[in-house]
Amino acid sequence: METPAIQLDARGLEPPQPMMKILEAVATLPAGATLIAHTDRQPLLLYPLLEQRGFTYETTTQSDGSHITHIRHR
């Protein structure tokens, strides 16, 4: 069964705005839904904050050098 997905494009933003947008989005993420966040850089500093808030994630590097992170509740 496919889980509901929310897409968030946080490219073209200076740090820490991508982190802010993603954390604001996960604050309202329903259980079972996935947030798909697209960023220019790998969101390294975001990971510990997601773990502290009970989220799991997976980042893949894209062919254009950007990154897509799938985030959902643990």
Add this chain to the structure above:
Amino acid sequence: MAATLPISATVDRVAPRVTPQTQPFGATAPSSTLPLLFTITGLLALFLGAGWIVVQPEILAMYHYSPAAIAVTHLFVLGWLCSIVMGAMYQLVPVALETKLFSERLAQVQFAFHLTGFVGMVWAFSAWNLKSVALFGAVLAVGVAIFIFNIARTLLRVPKWNVVATSVASAIGWVLLAVAAGLVIAVAKSFSESLPTLAGWVFRFDPIGAMHAHAHLGAIGFFLILIVGVSYKLIPMFTLSELQNPRRAAWSVILLNTGLAGSFVTILLRSPWKLAFSLVVVLALALYALELRAILRARKRAVMDWGVRGFLTAVSLMFPLSIIAAVLSWPGLPVNTYTMQLENVYGFLGLVGVVSFAIIGMLYKIIPFIVWFGTYSQHIGRAQVPSLAELYSARLQIISYWIFLAGLLTTLLAMEFSNAVAVRCGTGLLAASLAVFGFNVATMLRHFVRPQLKPLPKTSVNRAIL
């Protein structure tokens, strides 16, 4: 949700994946306290050094081979520049190179050695007690060894080697040589009776040539190479651009290394070949300038903030610095008051105009981020947090930028013409600029003590679009 937009890039099925098991930081974000400890120490040393020159302007108005000039230079270089650069590296190297610092505990231990070492060295130089210089120099060197070990182990974890990693690796190699050279000179001078072989070898070199060779190892090898390398990551990040030509960027770092190696030997030996190697360094800086220009032309953000402008102004001062370097390394340059004072101008323009001004520009980006991350990252999405720009006054930043440039120009002219009164005026302006900068930093740090949190407005709690 305003930021809900379609994703255009295609997912690469074989691309490396990062998960909670493979990401470098675990559940603990990098400490904000450690880089701030180094930063505050650096700023205190900077203010003390500026005040010292205002009180004793003759230090700069006469040739720099004097106990006071060497003491204040080490306060400036070790206390201000090294503290700031090392603290920033502990923060930035892991983020820039996508890995975790090998050990935060070791970094704390290094801080203790660093503080004890440089404070003792500055006191010992001003009292011209060379045995104590060697003793405190050894303490500082232990700290530097710990720093190098920690950064080197961090570099071994880097998943993707690039020009930034090359510059960091080069810089820690050069700082090792700079500290070793300084320590060898101090030990040879203070223990010449018990270590006659070492002393005999060191005394074969001209003492001023040895001092200048040691200074170039630190100034170009550590500070300039790091400024060049790290800006290849930070300037694209802050202006929303990309590195345009990785080969050109790599060549700039390779040529800086080559030019410095040759400059070190030729300055030490007072060889006429030093002009050739100074031109290699100038060529490296020209490639750097071309790459920076290309990065800026490709930027997506039209307006540049004053932190980036300050950094770029400092970089453009490399142009007059290069001309002075070529003049001073000219074979058969006559030795007179003006050419001797031009050495002071060269050192001051390099350390204050280029390195310090570049660092101050970058600190306007780095300190707000460290404070913001340490204070507010836990609260995002749970409360309304201030933006980075709200952490300090941009108006004061602009004022301090112009006062700094006026003070720099005045001091350089005053030094060249050995005018102590004018040096006091110039360094007074620099100190005023730094006081404004210090006030702005205090405004940033106040957020640590008194966070400015507001409850989330009801309208921002919107339901997710499914």
